[in-house]
Amino acid sequence: MAQEVIKIRGGQTLKGTVNNHGAKNSAVAIIPASILAEDKVTINGLPEISDVETLVSLLGDLNIKTELDGSTLNVDPTEIENAPLPNNKVESLRASYYMMGAMLGRFNKCVIGLPGGCPLGPRPIDQHIKGFKALGAEIDESSETSMQLVADKLVGANIFLDMVSVGATINIMLAAVRAEGQTVIENAAKEPEVVDVASFLTSLGANIKGAGTSTIKIMGVPHLHGSNHQVIPDRIEAGTYMCIAAACGEDIEINNIIPTHLEPLAVKMKELGVDLTMEDDSVKIKRKPTYNSVDIKTLVYPGFATDLQQPITPLLFLTDGVSFVTETIYPARFKHVEELQKMNADIHVDNGTATVKPSTLKGAEVYASDLRAGACLIVAGLLAEGVTTIYNVKHIYRGYTNIVKTLSALGADIWTEEI
Numbered sequence: 029m030a031q032e033v034i035k036i037r038g039g040q041t042l043k044g045t046v047n048n049h050g051a052k053n054s055a056v057a058i059i060p061a062s063i064l065a066e067d068k069v070t071i072n073g074l075p076e077i078s079d080v081e082t083l084v085s086l087l088g089d090l091n092i093k094t095e096l097d098g099s100t101l102n103v104d105p106t107e108i109e110n111a112p113l114p115n116n117k118v119e120s121l122r123a124s125y126y127m128m129g130a131m132l133g134r135f136n137k138c139v140i141g142l143p144g145g146c147p148l149g150p151r152p153i154d155q156h157i158k159g160f161k162a163l164g165a166e167i168d169e170s171s172e173t174s175m176q177l178v179a180d181k182l183v184g185a186n187i188f189l190d191m192v193s194v195g196a197t198i199n200i201m202l203a204a205v206r207a208e209g210q211t212v213i214e215n216a217a218k219e220p221e222v223v224d225v226a227s228f229l230t231s232l233g234a235n236i237k238g239a240g241t242s243t244i245k246i247m248g249v250p251h252l253h254g255s256n257h258q259v260i261p262d263r264i265e266a267g268t269y270m271c272i273a274a275a276c277g278e279d280i281e282i283n284n285i286i287p288t289h290l291e292p293l294a295v296k297m298k299e300l301g302v303d304l305t306m307e308d309d310s311v312k313i314k315r316k317p318t319y320n321s322v323d324i325k326t327l328v329y330p331g332f333a334t335d336l337q338q339p340i341t342p343l344l345f346l347t348d349g350v351s352f353v354t355e356t357i358y359p360a361r362f363k364h365v366e367e368l369q370k371m372n373a374d375i376h377v378d379n380g381t382a383t384v385k386p387s388t389l390k391g392a393e394v395y396a397s398d399l400r401a402g403a404c405l406i407v408a409g410l411l412a413e414g415v416t417t418i419y420n421v422k423h424i425y426r427g428y429t430n431i432v433k434t435l436s437a438l439g440a441d442i443w444t445e446e447i
């Protein structure tokens with residue numbers, strides 16, 4: 029079967045403006061969350077990515093009327109039906125696990141295929157399940173391909189997460205907003221996307237306090253109405269373009285950002301020596317020929333985001349010394365390393381830490397094993413001498429709106445081919 033590849037002839041200088049989109053990791057939770065509403069919902073500022081299309085199509089499987097027009101989605105859940113969702117669409121993206129919390133919250137029942145997504149090593153959902161059980165759900169995991177969650181009724185509970193998990197925090201919120209009484213989530217994730225989902229749910233009439241802190245309190249309400257919500261800007265998409273700008277941008281401005289959300293990256297970039305100016309809702313970056321070597325350790329928010337660990341790595345080839353990148357969230361998130369080695373990069377991984385040395389990258393045939401590995405290979409391809417061909421680009425399209433067109437407009441020599 030024909031497949032699309034992205035090709036890049038590196039070495040061009042990029043210039044211009046990037047309009048950043050809405051946050052993927054908010055969008056993929058807010059779309060499932062819309063089924064908790066009993067009236068029409070409009071979601072604005074969605075990224076135009078395949079994960080959004082897949083989730084919208086899953087809503088259709090529940091007899092929900094949807095209209096997706098660019099970055100705006102109208103959802104009419106008034107004729108919703110509780111249908112089982114054990115299909116390929118569910119497996120194609122990890123965030124389909126949010127259908128569990130949302131359907132449980134809406135119907136006290138959900139039958140769903142097991143979630144897929146990027147292969148970043150083992151990604152259990154035990155904390156989600158622990159939360160659903162605490163709220164009163166019984167889980168049947170006897171099938172290898174799907175799961176059934178059923179509750180007579182959901183009743184608020186105190187849930188302490190064993191590890192900080194974005195997915196479990198959001199999923200438990202989704203199940204708890206219509207439960208009887210109060211739910212308290214302790215050791216909750218503080219990521220901006222958690223706050224965005226909480227503000228969407230609040231706009232539907234939910235009662236949530238403390239989102240953005242490690243203790244979230246949810247007082248259940250019997251009904252949720254419709255609303256109109258604007259998704260927050262994507263800090264990872266913006267961060268990826270910041271890395272691209274620092275690699276090969278003469279003068280690049282990235283619009284539609286929330287500077288605080290990008291602070292952990294901006295601080296690290298300043299340590300690298302990147303020439304970066306933050307404005308109210310944009311950032312300007314000019315590349316430098318060389319940078320200082322730095323150490324990076326991924327942490328939960330407000331630490332350095334795991335999702336930016338891969339895109340920033342190519343900048344470390346431009347430094348004057350040895351850098352170390354330690355991944356604490358997904359210790360196996362290093363599949364890009366082998367691909368970078370094919371591009372003449374001096375990078376090695378041992379025990380969750382990559383050692384990165386100055387290197388001159390050369391174009392090669394490389395494979396995007398996951399979304400952010402794909403973003404890393406794009407940054408590397410833009411820096412490399414000669415042509416880089418990136419295979420398996422479907423992962424890249426899961427998370428970046430029109431990335432080839434955007435880079436091309438900035439002056440990159442980048443195109444797609446069917447092979």
Ligand code: EPU
Pocket residue numbers: 052053054056122123146150151152153154155156157191192193194195196217219264334335357358399400427
């Ligand atoms: N974990 C468990 N059990 C659970 C849940 C999580 O052991 O029940 C572990 C995970 O295996 C991981 C850590 O806890 O080691 C953190 O996982 P988390 O639940 O926070 O991750 P997630 O919700 O599955 C989201 C984003 C990821 C992002 C992480 C961390 C979505 C759809 N995905 O994943 O985004 O890397 O949070 O911030 O929101 C991406 O955008 O490329 C991406 C992978």
